[in-house]
Amino acid sequence: MSVAPLKPGSAIGIIGGGQLGRMLAMAAARLGYKTVILDPAPEAPAAQVANRQIVAAYDDPAALTQMANLCDVVTYEFENVPVAAVEWLEARLPVRPGSKALKVAQDRLLEKAMARDLGAQTALFAPVATRSDLDAAMAVTGLPAVLKTTRLGYDGKGQARIVRPEDADAALQAMAGQMAVLEAFVHFECEVSVIAARGLSGEVCAFDVAENIHRDHILHTSKVPSALGPEAQTQALGIAEAIASHLDYVGVFAVEFFAVRDGEQHRLLVNEMAPRVHNSGHWTEAACAVSQFEQHIRAITGLPLGNTGRHSDCVMENLIGDEIDTIGEIATEKGAVIHHYGKAEARPGRKMGHVTRITQKTA
Template sequence: MKPAATPLLPGATLGVLGGGQLGRMFVHAAQSMGYYTAVLDPDPHSPAGRVSHHHIQTAYNDHEGLARLVQLCDAITTEFENVPAQVLEALAQRRRVAPAAAAVAVAQDRAAEKAHFVRCGVPCAPHALIASAQDCSAPAHAALLPGILKTARLGYDGKGQARVHTLPELAAAWQALGGVPCVLEQLLPLDFECSVIVARGSDGQCVHLPPQRNLHRDGILAVTEVHAQNMPPALMQQALEAAISIANGLAYVGVLCVEFFVLQGGRLVVNEIAPRPHNSGHYSLDACDVSQFELQVRTLAGLPLTPPRLHSAAVMLNLLGDLWFTRGEAAQTPPWAALLALPGTHLHLYGKAQPRRGRKMGHLTVTAATPEAARAAALQAAALLGIDPF
């Protein structure tokens, strides 16, 4: 086991590539612990940039911007996996960077990601690489149909995907996705989805949040439920062990989310990883004594990792821009006052000025002493907001 990195104590400056909501919540966590922060993001109105001590408004591969980030920061992380891996590699020559470029590169490519799962002995869906028109007509690939064709790179929130049932449909979908390298995954009989968020230090120590049970709608996370009874204990343990194995296999440093499918009959298969805090872990800000963002600060700064404790049952609702348009085409503010009158509600808005359909504008976490009470209040909140029941 490697020795732990020398801790960077409060008063140091921590940098983050990306200025969205994940960067904003990282900045808030770092500042609450006494760190200075710097954000590199080209958007002058980026949510994280607006609350950080420093905002470098350049592209992620801009040499002057990156040099400024190095000058300001003692350590650097990223809030999204599609930052160029070579940028992280270059920064690591000058400053502490977590997660490492090699780990992020695996998460950027579905084919590399699947290969890593296989190396770790963690089951995933039967799949094949589709990189040419000849691949689309290969008879062996008919065994994977019906399936989902996913671009190997740059897909998220259900984008870059198509369901296919026949080889001609596969060929058409591959062309529609741009003829880029893709992964064809066999459709499996899904019962529900879950995720595990682990934090791993440079010395190999791992801690984790409790497994989260997730509901997606149109490829975007809609609801996360977290409590001791949200899935069978043996399944929880299997998911935790798989997530830790995946993190160890990458020699990962930072916060990593591992998403799973639970199939009808109870079998667990891994879906994908995100080398950063994750939407399904936002509830930890209100329901745990250590949030995923504090864990991100701790892993980057080389501080001790303490196992987070869930002190309340929680249900988290994703707040998309659609909620501003439930009463017509003109944007109207959702009924925040009525929402906050419900017991145990915690509203988090991300500082995005313009609501758009499908855009993540915030989240609402409902905490309670029991899962039943949390779910009942969350359903009341969903009704007020115009979110379909779950």
């Protein structure tokens, strides 16, 4: 199937106006596309570099009508967009990626089941609604394990660790009655992720695997190349391809893995997927000719996918809360590529910017 790409000057709607939308909007502009941001917060980070913002809730009917009228294609920058809003839009114009991927990504249980059904490995897991489910689940996973709400969790929110059986009650209580999933604790050597893209024609390609370090459940650094060998890249790409084809996916997505040592090699266990550009792919903007943001715009507009080659080694570091105040010092560093998200207030735990330090390519 070959479809003519959207003409420059066409409008891309982006649901969500945070830093991911901001970087998408700039990538769209560089390819000559206009952008319309839907976000309830006035002067959202993305809106500051977009042609237009609709200030409204994500499921506001008038706002969605306006999006459908103004835009040639719609995408989203976070996975907690109401599925009903995306389905409503999908009936009127292309939404890429669509509601199918969104539904899976909004539910940890569907996500893990999909990965396992596609032949990928995951940590042992079991669904938990009641106290007796939890007992059965602990028998499956063993301890320690982590209980997580199936929906709306991010950056460690909605999670409770169970180290000994007597932690079970408190963990279940922390779920506040929401459907949950118990996952076996994985003794991983490192966490890695792959940022891949599937084009309108079905082609899939991926950037180099990044090695990620989290702090307080929030991504701290992503390093490329990772410590893993080329076989990890092959494994990761294979899993990404299977997921993307299964979901009829169009656009960029991320798959996060635990890498477990297995003799001389590593096995990758799927942790979770994100149906969008991803924090662990920000390094591509500094170290590749085509960034994950441009790649996503290329995919959803029907342009050919870009080359994912990397010209430099790099380490991306998030600037969280008042770490953003170090930007003046960072600006003195050789090879530092700075990105400030234009957020007015530096609350603790809030992603305010990032810096990618590039160095000569070694591998």
